[in-house]
Amino acid sequence: MSKDNEILEELTSREYEHGWSVDYEADEAPIGLNENIIRWISSKKEEPKWLLDWRLKAFEQWSKMDEPTWANVHYPKIDLQSLRYYSAPKQKSKSKKISDIDPELLKIYERLGISLNEQKRLQGVAVDVVLDSVSVGTTFKDTLSKLGVIFCSFSEAVTEHPDLVKKYLGSVVPATDNYYAALNAAVFSDGSFCYIPKGVRCPMELSTYFRINAANTGQFERTLIVAEDQSYVSYLEGCTAPQRDENQLHAAVVEIYAAKDAEVKYSTVQNWYPGDKNGKGGIYNFVTKRGICAGDNSKISWTQVETGSAITWKYPSCILKGDNSIGEFYSVAVTNNYQQADTGTKMIHIGKNTRSRIVSKGISAGNSQNSYRGQVQVMKRATNSRNFSQCDSLLMGDQCGAHTFPYIDIQNPSAKVEHEATTSKIGEDQIFYCNQRGISSEDAVALIVNGYAKEVLNQLPMEFAVEAQKLLALTLEGSVG
Amino acid sequence: MNGINLEIKAGEVHAIMGPNGSGKSTLASVLAGREEYEVTEGSVTFKNKNILELSPEDRAREGIFLAFQYPVEIPGVSSTNFLRTAVNQVREYRGQSPLDAVKFLSLMKEKMKLVEIDQKLLSRALNEGFSGGEKKKNEIFQMAMLDPTLSILDETDSGLDIDALKVVANGVNQLKSKDNATIIVTHYQRLLDYIVPDFVHVLYNGKIVKSGTKELALELEAKGYDWIKDELSGATV
Numbered sequence: 001m002s003k004d005n006e007i008l009e010e011l012t013s014r015e016y017e018h019g020w021s022v023d024y025e026a027d028e029a030p031i032g033l034n035e036n037i038i039r040w041i042s043s044k045k046e047e048p049k050w051l052l053d054w055r056l057k058a059f060e061q062w063s064k065m066d067e068p069t070w071a072n073v074h075y076p077k078i079d080l081q082s083l084r085y086y087s088a089p090k091q092k093s094k095s096k097k098i099s100d101i102d103p104e105l106l107k108i109y110e111r112l113g114i115s116l117n118e119q120k121r122l123q124g125v126a127v128d129v130v131l132d133s134v135s136v137g138t139t140f141k142d143t144l145s146k147l148g149v150i151f152c153s154f155s156e157a158v159t160e161h162p163d164l165v166k167k168y169l170g171s172v173v174p175a176t177d178n179y180y181a182a183l184n185a186a187v188f189s190d191g192s193f194c195y196i197p198k199g200v201r202c203p204m205e206l207s208t209y210f211r212i213n214a215a216n217t218g219q220f221e222r223t224l225i226v227a228e229d230q231s232y233v234s235y236l237e238g239c240t241a242p243q244r245d246e247n248q249l250h251a252a253v254v255e256i257y258a259a260k261d262a263e264v265k266y267s268t269v270q271n272w273y274p275g276d277k278n279g280k281g282g283i284y285n286f287v288t289k290r291g292i293c294a295g296d297n298s299k300i301s302w303t304q305v306e307t308g309s310a311i312t313w314k315y316p317s318c319i320l321k322g323d324n325s326i327g328e329f330y331s332v333a334v335t336n337n338y339q340q341a342d343t344g345t346k347m348i349h350i351g352k353n354t355r356s357r358i359v360s361k362g363i364s365a366g367n368s369q370n371s372y373r374g375q376v377q378v379m380k381r382a383t384n385s386r387n388f389s390q391c392d393s394l395l396m397g398d399q400c401g402a403h404t405f406p407y408i409d410i411q412n413p414s415a416k417v418e419h420e421a422t423t424s425k426i427g428e429d430q431i432f433y434c435n436q437r438g439i440s441s442e443d444a445v446a447l448i449v450n451g452y453a454k455e456v457l458n459q460l461p462m463e464f465a466v467e468a469q470k471l472l473a474l475t476l477e478g479s480v481g
Numbered sequence: 482m483n484g485i486n487l488e489i490k491a492g493e494v495h496a497i498m499g500p501n502g503s504g505k506s507t508l509a510s511v512l513a514g515r516e517e518y519e520v521t522e523g524s525v526t527f528k529n530k531n532i533l534e535l536s537p538e539d540r541a542r543e544g545i546f547l548a549f550q551y552p553v554e555i556p557g558v559s560s561t562n563f564l565r566t567a568v569n570q571v572r573e574y575r576g577q578s579p580l581d582a583v584k585f586l587s588l589m590k591e592k593m594k595l596v597e598i599d600q601k602l603l604s605r606a607l608n609e610g611f612s613g614g615e616k617k618k619n620e621i622f623q624m625a626m627l628d629p630t631l632s633i634l635d636e637t638d639s640g641l642d643i644d645a646l647k648v649v650a651n652g653v654n655q656l657k658s659k660d661n662a663t664i665i666v667t668h669y670q671r672l673l674d675y676i677v678p679d680f681v682h683v684l685y686n687g688k689i690v691k692s693g694t695k696e697l698a699l700e701l702e703a704k705g706y707d708w709i710k711d712e713l714s715g716a717t718v
Contacts, residue, residue: 428516429553435537436513436547437567437623438574447566451557451606 029086035059038186041086045155048162058175058185065179071342072371072403073311075284078249085187085219140204149202149233150195154222157193164195168226172255172292172319180251181288188222188253196231196262205461206235221252227262229295234265236461250309251286260295260322265303267460268316269468271475272308279338279367282310289316290346293325293354301328302345303459305468307475310339315373317346320354320385327356330456332468334475335368335400344374344405349385349415358389361453363472364400365479371403378415387417394452395425396445396479424452446473482507484688485523489631492659496673496698497666499684500706505666506550508684509635512664513547514540527631542574544630548620548637555607560619561589563607564626571627592625596652614645621652632656633664638672650675670702683709 029040038059042052067077144151150161157165175185196202227233237254250272256264266289275282285308291300302316312335318327329345347356356376364370372391393402404421426448434444449472450457457465482504489495499505511518512525514537525532532540555563568588569579580588593600596618608616617637624632634653638646653676657663665676673681673695681698683691685706690713691697701708 424556427553430555432513432515432537433549433553433555434563434567436541436549437563437627438538438541438571439563439567440538440570443566443570447558447563448555451555451559451562454557 029084031084032081033083033085033187037085041187041189044086045158047158050162050166051158054170054175055186058182059187061176062179062182062186065182068179071313071373072369072405073313073340073342075311075340078284080183080249083219083249086189143203147200147203148197149200150193151206152193154188154191154193154224157224161193161195164226165193165224168224168255168257170255172257172290173253173288178288180286181253184220184222184251184253184288188220191221191223191252191254192225192235192237193223194225194233194235196227196233198228198259199230200228201231202233206233219250221250223252223254225254225256225264225266227256227258227264227298229259230261231259232263234267234461236267236269236464238269238271248282249284249286252288254287254289254316256289256291256300258291258293258295258298258300258322258325261297262295263299264291265301266291266316267303267464269305269460269464269471270308270312271471273310274308274337274339274475275310277337279310282339283308284311285309285314286311287314289314290319291317291327292319293322293327293351295325296322296351297324298322299326299328301326301330301459303330303456304332304343305456305460305471306331306333306341306343307471312339312341312343314343315345317348318356319348319350320356320382321350322354323351324353325351326354329356329358329360330459331359332361332363332453332456332472333370333372334363334472335365335370336475336479337366337368339366339368341369342371342373344372346375346377347387349376349378349382349387351382353384354382355385356387358387358391359455360389360391361456362391362393362402363396363449363452363476364393364402365396365476367399369401369403371405373405373407375407375409376417377407377409378412378417380411382412383414385412385415385417387415389417389419391419391421392452393421393423394449395423396476442473442477445476445479449473449476482511482687485684486689487682489662489664491630491662492657493680494657494663494665494676494678496678496681496695497664497684497689498668498670498681498698498701501668503684504687505684506635507687509547509550509633509664509666512540512633513537513545538570539574541627541629542571546624546627546629546632548617548624548632548634550636550639552608552616552620554609554611556609558607559605560603560607564589564623567623568626588626592622595625595655596622597648598622613640614642617641617645617649618652621649621656625652625656630661631664632661633666635666636668637665638667638669646672647675670698673698685709685713 029037035056038055042055173181175182194206225235256266258264272283272285293300300318304316306312312333316329320327327347331343333341333343335341344360345358358374360372362370362372374389376387376389378385389406391404391406395402402423406419408417410417426445430448431441431444435441450469453472457468460468485508497505497508507518511520520533527543527545530543565585572579598618602615608619611619637649641649650672665672665678678695681693681695682689690709
């Protein structure tokens with residue numbers, strides 16, 4: 001953390017480099033999905049043949065699959081042939097001013113405590129003060145490269161580090177895994193690649209860098225994180241700032257590989273546009289995230305705060321292959337209005353003495369439906385495994401729903417598996433009690449929800465924990481009363 | 482409720498007594514601003530303001546405190562955290578600067594002694610797992626922390642054993658001053674042995690039917706509420 005401060009201090013004393021030119025190339029694939037589109041995308045990105053082949057194979061497999069319908073979410077079928085599968089990254093316009101930005105959006109940024117500079121950056125307004133994304137990016141890159149840490153876009157990694165990408169791509173989430181993973185493998189746009197060499201403890205939250213680089217998230221993001229023996233990295237994805245996108249479907253894939261004694265901490269704060277009060281519009285967030293604790297004593301922990309998107313469908317999971325490996329999942333999933341979420345995790349115990357911990361806090365409000373779906377699987381040879389799962393649901397009002405689908409599959413008699421679940425409500429009585437002590441209803445909800453979600457929020461990198469708290473309160477505004 | 486006429490001056494203690502269903506708790510709820518109740522006629526003036534126009538939190542910030550009959554539990558939120566939020570919101574409303582952690586803690590220590598409440602209890606979730614007596618003590622503790630001008634004690638004595646009753650009463654008495662006032666809502670005379678009222682009002686069928694001094698409470702104790710009912714029906718005959 002102190003490294004972040006050092007770098008930021010260094011930057012604020014630098015001079016700003018003025019002017020970048022606007023580049024408006026019309027880079028869009030024609031609408032539809034077929035083999036030609038995939039070839040178009042691959043050639044546009046100047047990819048090597050092996051990657052094109054990988055995509056095509058995935059597409060072939062996808063074509064034979066059926067869209068899954070088992071989740072507890074309901075939505076009108078997406079016509080995948082009517083989508084555009086590649087469009088250019090957002091361009092920054094020199095002429096766009098802060099007064100051009102939707103004032104409602106600015107109000108939200110302020111309430112989330114997002115600095116003015118960051119607000120401008122997020123909205124593509126030219127930044128006219130000392131900090132700018134290019135110089136910040138460069139400085140971080142220097143520090144990281146001295147340690148041998150690779151942190152770049154996926155596309156860059158394909159060109160600069162093809163061997164690494166080839167070795168690990170699809171090793172944790174193969175294209176055959178599921179319908180949306182196959183789709184992602186065929187048409188993924190870009191994402192992040194992160195490699196931590198042996199024995200290196202990444203000195204900064206990769207969150208900081210990511211945030212400053214702002215939201216250029218695409219529809220089909222693909223992220224690959226590889227942590228070699230004895231390495232450590234903490235990675236944060238997402239942004240508390242509300243993210244709107246013309247693209248309705250977001251099917252990302254995240255793969256994590258942890259070698260012997262390595263530890264990867266992956267945090268997500270997701271605030272995709274949830275649709276209007278009647279559930280119209282809104283983003284479908286169908287994500288496959290999986291980590292493999294390949295080496296002994298390795299550890300992967302997932303922390304997520306999900307508040308946006310009309311439909312959330314994701315199960316960050318851990319395959320505990322190495323002996324003594326540890327998998328963790330901490331989640332706060334909030335649904336309001338007509339949002340739906342079917343989210344949870346899978347912990348697969350394969351090695352000996354493996355441990356997993358699941359803490360899931362669902363919050364439902366409005367007319368929303370929130371489901372936890374989790375699987376704890378202990379394979380035959382996984383002796384002495386331990387799991388602790390806690391699934392809590394908080395209901396606000398009486399029109400929402402909370403559901404739990406825990407699956408426990410134990411094939412080894414030495415396993416110790418614990419499961420706890422609670423269901424509670426924020427009653428009007430509790431709000432009134434707070435009111436009578438001088439606390440406004442909004443603050444009362446924030447207080448109660450934060451107490452409820454504390455255990456998960458404490459897992460986030462500190463600066464994000466604060467924003468996440470505000471985000472929770474903001475998402476639940478107007479849900480009581 | 483139809484026929485509540487009350488005037489409460491600073492420094493006074495008023496007791497509101499009445500049989501079950503007479504409207505005692507309703508009166509307390511209406512004063513505190515519970516949304517379920519709509520006032521169709523009349524006014525409630527507090528420090529020259531018509532508080533019926535104010536939200537419950539603003540009424541609280543103006544200085545009205547209700548000690549609940551059944552204090553609710555709020556899991557995950559410690560009493561300490563809860564009170565700090567409340568105290569600072571009230572201070573903000575009054576144009577005062579918020580108390581920092583150190584000042585707040587010392588204020589807490591000071592007030593804890595008043596109601597003999599254990600600090601361990603305060604770091605637990607608000608009222609969660611508290612016994613009846615502990616909940617009531619916690620109400621008076623919060624009252625001490627918030628320093629209200631008008632306190633309404635809604636059947637604070639219900640569910641208390643004699644020792645807890647004495648502690649609670651002692652706390653209330655210590656908080657009484659010439660600048661604040663207290664309304665005690667109760668069935669029983671017992672609490673009034675410890676917190677001596679200046680005025681006693683009898684509520685019956687949503688109306689204050691009789692007012693007097695503390696002797697009235699003793700008379701009620703001796704004769705029961707039927708005495709009032711008889712008196713009233715006698716009057717109409």
